Amino acid sequence: MANKESTFTNMLLTMVIVTAVAALALGGVYKATKAPIAKNQEKKTNAALQKVLPEFDNKITRDTKTLETDLGKEITLYKAKKDGELVGVAIESFSTKGYSGLVKIMVGFLPDGTIKNISVLQHAETPGLGDKMEKGKSEWSKQFNGKNPAEFNLSVSKDGGDVDAITAATISSRAYCDAVKRAYKAFKQEIKGGE
């Protein structure tokens, strides 16, 4: 084989050319896919928002606010308005207490703090056990709907709260409650404290 000799110049030149071509190609693909990826992301957020909030007519993905929370992470707050009046607040919350990895949920509150609906955005809980927190997999998450965390203790019954844990998935249930609690805290801080 007529291989090039491994001299310093040859090696340097080869690596420069290879990486330059790769960088150009990746830059092109990144640019081409940036818009569709952002659109998918927005579509996903919008779908989750529509699920957890009452009917609204404002451009909700623009009416947001980012709040600092404990653990140094930010959570996003979406304000739903109809005819200029606040009809609900959706909060993208998270918990790090899951069985495997981050649990991200979207919680929809009515202006008085009652939970309208909750949607799971991301989780890596055990299939068949912890993943029952998803809407399609079981009815479990429905117990939160219509409850106001002011009088509904957001802890699993094992810890003295009002939430029935998923069978054999107490850790996942705790993480879910933790995320809802975090959302409620942000809600209180933003809505009740501000008005």
Added chain:
Amino acid sequence: MNQVQNFTKGLFKENPVFVMMLGLCPALGVTTSAINGLGMGLATTFVLLMSNIVVSIIKNAIPPKVRIPSFIVIIASFVTIVDLTMNAYLPSLHKELGLFIPLIVVNCLVMGRAEGFASKNNTLSSIIDALGMGFGFAIALTILGGVREILGSGAIFGVSLVDADLMLAFVLAPGAFIGLGYLIAIHRAIKKN
């Protein structure tokens, strides 16, 4: 070796998963269902094909001492392209395969074929080799995913066969090892006869 043999060796005789035991990380990790296995298999096939083509074309222009780094840059670029394209146009599959797409970079199969085959053979042979190996990998992952899906959730390709959770262990990590072990044993038995 003629080109037909070159293609079929990857499917059965030198199947990357069942015989060479390459790329076991994604083979065990993503195969919770047949469709995930197929998606991962095809994504890997694409990366394998593109990297084999490029490596076989530029093999003589690369000094041997920087061969491996060059191959890694080439493979990583194609993986990122797959990752971005899938995220843009197949978001649901991308969500399922998630973490495992970037991991194609370190799939020994891709590196192994670039180093072991494409850097020593011409472009046509390399294309055929990549297709054979890629399809072999995809078939193996689809079978493993199918077995786990049937035994674990009583469904195949998302179509429910029995309305019950069966052996949950098969959807979880242990089921991947047990399933793969049995499939390798069956493969050996067939090959012997």
